[in-house]
Amino acid sequence: MAHTVLVTGATGMIGQALVPLLAHRNDVGAIFALTHTSEYMGPSSKVTPVRGDVTASPDLGIAPEFSREILDRTNVIVHAAANTRFSASLDEARTVNLEGTKNLLAFASHCPRLEALAALSTVYVAGKRTGTICEEDLDHTSGFVNSYEQSKYEAELLLRETMSALPISVLRLSTVLGSTTGEVRRMAAIHHALRLYYNSLAPMIPGKADGLVDLIAVDYAAAAVEHFAVEDFLAGRTFHICGGESALTLARLLELTREAFLRYRSSWRKRAIEMPAIVDLPTFELFARSAEEVGDNILRSSVSIIKHFVPQLVYSKIFSDVECTRSLQAKGLLKPSVLEFYPRVVRWLVESGWGEHGTLAGGAGA
Amino acid sequence: MQVGISAIEYVLGSDTVSVDELEARGALDSPAARLSEFGFSCARLSRDSSHTLATAATNKLLCATGVDRASIGALFYAGATPGCHAVETLDPLSAFNYPVAQLQYELELTHAAAFGVSQLGCLGLMASVTLAKDFLLSSKSAGRALCVSADVLPAGCKREMIYNVISDGACAVLLEKECDHNRILAYRQVTKGYYWNSIAQKNEITAAYFPTARNIVRDTLADADLDSSDISCILPHNVSLRSWEILLGLIQIDRKKLFAENIAKMAHVIAADNWINLRDAAETGRLHRGDKLLLFTFGFGANWACMVLEH
Numbered sequence: 001m002a003h004t005v006l007v008t009g010a011t012g013m014i015g016q017a018l019v020p021l022l023a024h025r026n027d028v029g030a031i032f033a034l035t036h037t038s039e040y041m042g043p044s045s046k047v048t049p050v051r052g053d054v055t056a057s058p059d060l061g062i063a064p065e066f067s068r069e070i071l072d073r074t075n076v077i078v079h080a081a082a083n084t085r086f087s088a089s090l091d092e093a094r095t096v097n098l099e100g101t102k103n104l105l106a107f108a109s110h111c112p113r114l115e116a117l118a119a120l121s122t123v124y125v126a127g128k129r130t131g132t133i134c135e136e137d138l139d140h141t142s143g144f145v146n147s148y149e150q151s152k153y154e155a156e157l158l159l160r161e162t163m164s165a166l167p168i169s170v171l172r173l174s175t176v177l178g179s180t181t182g183e184v185r186r187m188a189a190i191h192h193a194l195r196l197y198y199n200s201l202a203p204m205i206p207g208k209a210d211g212l213v214d215l216i217a218v219d220y221a222a223a224a225v226e227h228f229a230v231e232d233f234l235a236g237r238t239f240h241i242c243g244g245e246s247a248l249t250l251a252r253l254l255e256l257t258r259e260a261f262l263r264y265r266s267s268w269r270k271r272a273i274e275m276p277a278i279v280d281l282p283t284f285e286l287f288a289r290s291a292e293e294v295g296d297n298i299l300r301s302s303v304s305i306i307k308h309f310v311p312q313l314v315y316s317k318i319f320s321d322v323e324c325t326r327s328l329q330a331k332g333l334l335k336p337s338v339l340e341f342y343p344r345v346v347r348w349l350v351e352s353g354w355g356e357h358g359t360l361a362g363g364a365g366a
Numbered sequence: 367m368q369v370g371i372s373a374i375e376y377v378l379g380s381d382t383v384s385v386d387e388l389e390a391r392g393a394l395d396s397p398a399a400r401l402s403e404f405g406f407s408c409a410r411l412s413r414d415s416s417h418t419l420a421t422a423a424t425n426k427l428l429c430a431t432g433v434d435r436a437s438i439g440a441l442f443y444a445g446a447t448p449g450c451h452a453v454e455t456l457d458p459l460s461a462f463n464y465p466v467a468q469l470q471y472e473l474e475l476t477h478a479a480a481f482g483v484s485q486l487g488c489l490g491l492m493a494s495v496t497l498a499k500d501f502l503l504s505s506k507s508a509g510r511a512l513c514v515s516a517d518v519l520p521a522g523c524k525r526e527m528i529y530n531v532i533s534d535g536a537c538a539v540l541l542e543k544e545c546d547h548n549r550i551l552a553y554r555q556v557t558k559g560y561y562w563n564s565i566a567q568k569n570e571i572t573a574a575y576f577p578t579a580r581n582i583v584r585d586t587l588a589d590a591d592l593d594s595s596d597i598s599c600i601l602p603h604n605v606s607l608r609s610w611e612i613l614l615g616l617i618q619i620d621r622k623k624l625f626a627e628n629i630a631k632m633a634h635v636i637a638a639d640n641w642i643n644l645r646d647a648a649e650t651g652r653l654h655r656g657d658k659l660l661l662f663t664f665g666f667g668a669n670w671a672c673m674v675l676e677h
Binding site for chain 2: 199200201202203204270271272273274275276277279280282283286287290291293294296298299302
């Protein structure tokens, strides 16, 4: 029997890439794409846009005339809706990431055919932990860099509690950069940070030169989510969809960025813009505080863009993705080389003027 | 052959005006309390012209050292503001009435070749010192060179530039061949023309300031075969303490090594700070023979400069 998949956050960064993949599958008969917007059409006739909001209530704000059908037919749920805005207050982040998950679980508990619930999370539930982070790791007391990390951590605790009652798998993604072709459909904090560097507004980054920055391509991430949600669903398991050992060091990433700026916008060379200095956290915080106290709006907003996530770079860690990689390799899905797709993404950003006509950062997805 | 700095003298504007008073006069953009927090307590305002201050500082140096005026082979006159490089009237010929020549004449520096050093913002005097050193090294006959900077902002103008309180003042620096005092071990200057528009690119300049400063300090230390731990004292340009604290984090030098006393006392005397600080740090006994000193400054334009001296 063909799968019927409910995707929350269908218009988000992952949702946008995932829904077409699901729609192409012969074993997927229908997709309910939950979204805030009424404009969303869906990429195929298999896709039924459903207006709703995971924060609304346990019925996800879905109109009653659709709700019953979705509950009865859905056997796979991909929960991708999230508030990924790093600067959100903890209350705002919890509203979508924790309460939204709670609502989703309540909804899922009324799906009689439910076989798989793949909940998207972030590798950064590890917060300020350092060292090697394994896929099954969760509990810690190291603290968090921002409300996104904390609220997703709290959501994972809830998901783990519910694993005995529902077939749940957690898929933790690292920083999703753009597609392997370079295109960025949705601007996020990292893209804005690159723009600050390009425009000479990024003086320093907290971190360590040899600390790893874990980036993944959105098409790889979406294919991995598709795989673990539909093809190789394993209830009770957690997987890291990330760069793992192939992640680049911060120093190398800055070099690559500079090389790409120079290659794809030769006029950038004459600006002679310095690479952001890699500094310790107190120095960065002193600069950020000063810019907020005295800087004008441009400098203040520049600092605001990066201060909520770059401090994560101070907490050097490597995400083990052994189990994830094993499963994906068995299917023939290989991790794209960050050395290849990163420059393409930078090129796309430079040549498109950071997608001037695209959507802007973060936001709460349905 | 080596060139060293044998004497420094300076004069400041005669009026000491507190930051609170500057605020009351509408001469600040930021609240006085904020500027106090950044280490400033007052500005020194001059009723005299930059030429008068330059003359006073140079005379002071010549009297204090007793050097034969005829032994000065070169006079470098630096100033950040355009006003100190011209004595203009409506006659177009007056554009060539150069203060450096006037100074050479009035001070009877009859053998000094005169050079005006401009468009370098606050690093005019540091650039002059390195030009003077090169002049002496390339000249068989000249044994001494004088570098002078003087800046007086127009009466009634703002006294704050990007969170820094600005004072009027002048400073004279004497360089001599075979002087083993304050030997210049290394000097670097970086000009980034992209930031030439100081008003339109205020934010970009603020952001570029730190990584560029970090790099030039690192490279100058490398030129001198030193690392940051070898530095005994930093003689700063007197910008806000806050920005120095951030920069010290970047260059990994202990706050205790920063000679910051003059920031509160006299604020930012445009091109003269590092040299006033060198003089005062030596005067207070803070410096010892052989100490490695690091001087860093930034000038709108946009220029970064760093010098390492051996005291």
